[in-house]
Amino acid sequence: MSLEENFPILTEKLTKKFDSFTAVNNIDLTIKKGEIFGFLGPNGSGKSTTIKMLCGILEPTSGKASVLGYDVYTDAEKIKERIGYMSQKFSLYEDLTVDENLEFYGGIYQVPSDQIDQRKEFVLEMADLKGRERELTANLSVGWKQRLALGCALLHQPELLFLDEPTSGVDPLSRRHFWDLLNEMAEEGKTIFVTTHYMDEAEYCYRLAFIFEGRIIALGSPQEIKKTMKEKVFQIQCDQIDRAFQILNQFPQLEEVLIHGANIHIVGAKTDLVKNLIPALLKENKINLLQIKSIEPSLEDVFVSLIGREAREKIRKEFLPCEPPLN
Ligand SMILES: Nc1ncnc2c1ncn2[C@@H]1O[C@H](COP(=O)(O)OP(=O)(O)O)[C@@H](O)[C@H]1O
Ligand SMILES: [Mg+2]
16 A cells, blocks of 8 residues: 555645744644544634645645645645545535435535435434434534534545534534444544544544644644653542632642543642642632542643643743743
8 A cells, every 4th residue: 555545644844824823833744544533722723724724725835735645735626526524614504404405415526326315315324314304404403413514524435534623512412422423434444534622522533633823732642642741630529619629720839720520630730739738728718628639631631731831931932032941
């Protein structure tokens, strides 16, 4: 197999500028065939811009990118024919029925007429939309719209799929079901590039990259990324969790305080500070402390810790150019 067959997405220093603003900054990616690759980052970090460049919708400013062996600068039309793309807004026609949306996308993707019925049947089964063919798309729940949009992107059986925040605004059960579908597709050999800002979904990816302010700040499997974390994470169990969070979060020496499910996580603080200060602070405020322990970081902890460090470095560069590093 050639390099392009093993690696359907390859980029080198891929960059997009809007005037003087750099939205995507020197990104290197090597996406393997058959993997679910997650692209995670907060709003405005450059996820959609990256996807649009890879789909041949937006020309890069500089750098290289090949998708299924095609160059994004010169072969954008070929790329568009071969990939599936689900945009952040789902791009469904609300005033068309489910069946009409499928017909429409079948036409766009030039699905041969002797195959369209079979492909529509597959999508209706997958999306659990059997019996709803004549319903107006506007009347579907967000979870169903999401699966219909995925189905539309799959009508022409692409081997590479780009999904831009497919689970935004979708309820947790539908999100779970959606990830099951993605896993089935990856097992069949499809490659999936998916963006999300839900940290819990990062765990479902084979590999992922964290993107922040246009740059990749971590890349690897969830396990590999967790191993890069040097700072300690403490988990606190207590009652009145919201009040406890408010109090701890205001305390300047605790830089990163996060609510994580029913617990609080403290990232990057010194052990003796945590062990002495927190019990005293909580006691003073009549909050019942149940447990403090050092734990394995979650991906969210890693991300917050990296962003914290990145932001600190940026501030240092911008405001203290002559000072030595703080730590
Ligand atoms: N067409 C555009 N013109 C100018 N700025 C843009 C354009 N598209 C995106 N941006 C800016 O680029 C940054 C990254 O945007 P985007 O890729 O949409 O982020 P994300 O998808 O991660 O939320 C944002 O600051 C956004 O405002
Ligand atoms: Mg986006």
